[in-house]
Amino acid sequence: MDLELRRTSLRDRVPTAFWWALLPALAGFLVHLQTIDTRTVNGESSCDYVDYARIASAIALAVLAVAGVVQDRRKPHREWRIGTPLALVVAAALLVLAGYHLLVGLGLVGGPCN
Numbered sequence: 001m002d003l004e005l006r007r008t009s010l011r012d013r014v015p016t017a018f019w020w021a022l023l024p025a026l027a028g029f030l031v032h033l034q035t036i037d038t039r040t041v042n043g044e045s046s047c048d049y050v051d052y053a054r055i056a057s058a059i060a061l062a063v064l065a066v067a068g069v070v071q072d073r074r075k076p077h078r079e080w081r082i083g084t085p086l087a088l089v090v091a092a093a094l095l096v097l098a099g100y101h102l103l104v105g106l107g108l109v110g111g112p113c114n
Contacts, residue, residue, distance in 0.1 A: 015071035015087070021064040021094050028057030028101040036112055047113035054105030061098035065091040 034051040072087040103109040 015068040017064045017067035017071055018090055021061055021068065024057040024060035025097055028054050049107035049111045049113045051105040054101045058098040058102035058105060061094050061101065065094035065098065
């Protein structure tokens with residue numbers, strides 16, 4: 001068993017949730033399901049923009065970030081883990097990306113209305 005623990009590759013040590021997080025991370029940039037509403041009242045124009053695909057990507061990334069940390073902590077042997085500090089760094093990066101996708105999805109950053 002000790003030899004098996006030493007042969008564990010980094011790919012096997014990274015929690016599955018972190019690997020799955022690649023899909024919504026990329027989908028947030030590539031897939032768009034958006035609505036744009038423009039209107040003019042008394043010469044004053046306004047614009048509303050929402051990208052539902054980006055909002056869904058943000059939610060999925062946040063869930064998978066937390067799930068990845070939990071998966072890493074639940075591994076029975078320390079040698080099978082990537083380690084709590086690294087898991088927290090990866091989770092923080094995923095949460096920052098989720099925040100970006102959420103802000104863009106809500107039209108607060110970027111988008112046609114800004």
